[in-house]
Amino acid sequence: MTPPLVLLPGMMCDGRLFSPQIKALSDEREVVVGDLAGAADMGGLAEAVLSNAPQRFALAGLSMGGIVAMEIVARAPDRVERLALLDTNPRAELPEVKARRAPQIAAVRAGGLERVMREELKPNYLADGPHRAEILEVCMAMALDLGPEVFARQSLALRDRPDRQDALRAVRVPTLILCGALDALCPVERHELMHALVPGSRLVVVEGAGHMPTLERPEETTAALARWLAD
Secondary structure: OOOOEEEEOOOOOOHHHHHHHHHHHOOOOOEEEOOOOOOOOHHHHHHHHHHHOOOOEEEEEEOHHHHHHHHHHHHOHHHEEEEEEEOOOOOOOOHHHHHHHHHHHHHHHHHHHHHHHHHHHHHHOOOOOOOHHHHHHHHHHHHHHHOHHHHHHHHHHHHOOOOOHHHHHOOOOOEEEEEEOOOOOOOHHHHHHHHHHOOOOEEEEEOOOOOOHHHHOHHHHHHHHHHHHHO
């Protein structure tokens, strides 16, 4: 029996982040989108995914979803049949990034979610391209639907996350490391590091994409995921 695929979206995103991949890959296997809205720490988020996931599954996460995926393989490596890490970061948060969290949370709780997302966060996610404005509006819709308290919980989880490089060194399942060539948030060299940490992993750099290749370059991203699932 083909193991299901569990997809973990980035901060303030939902299944719409993976809509092209869900459409393309659902014919071959069950595809489930994990819920990353309920806890304010990486351990709690990982346990929530595990409690709702099949006993054994393929796991793919983008950005914050990739960080939760690394937490899952650290806690329950026997349940992950294969691993894909997209536009993410295995390291703990830098002090200068941590310092921005509290003011952002305060601004969002005061009614500024749309402004913070549109002016401070989302513009850094996408490369220039003909569909950039359209993708940005999808990102805004996901964020506004999730709301300010999810923003606060996810911000705290990211702020306090542990370094998971050791967990990657222990991975022994087929692993895809993928990123947009123009990702300013999680640059290519971060993915080269993860590729070096995971024995036998495959590194794919998607040209013309920023932090969200699933939407910016869906065909190339889906093709890489399909190949990984077939390995």
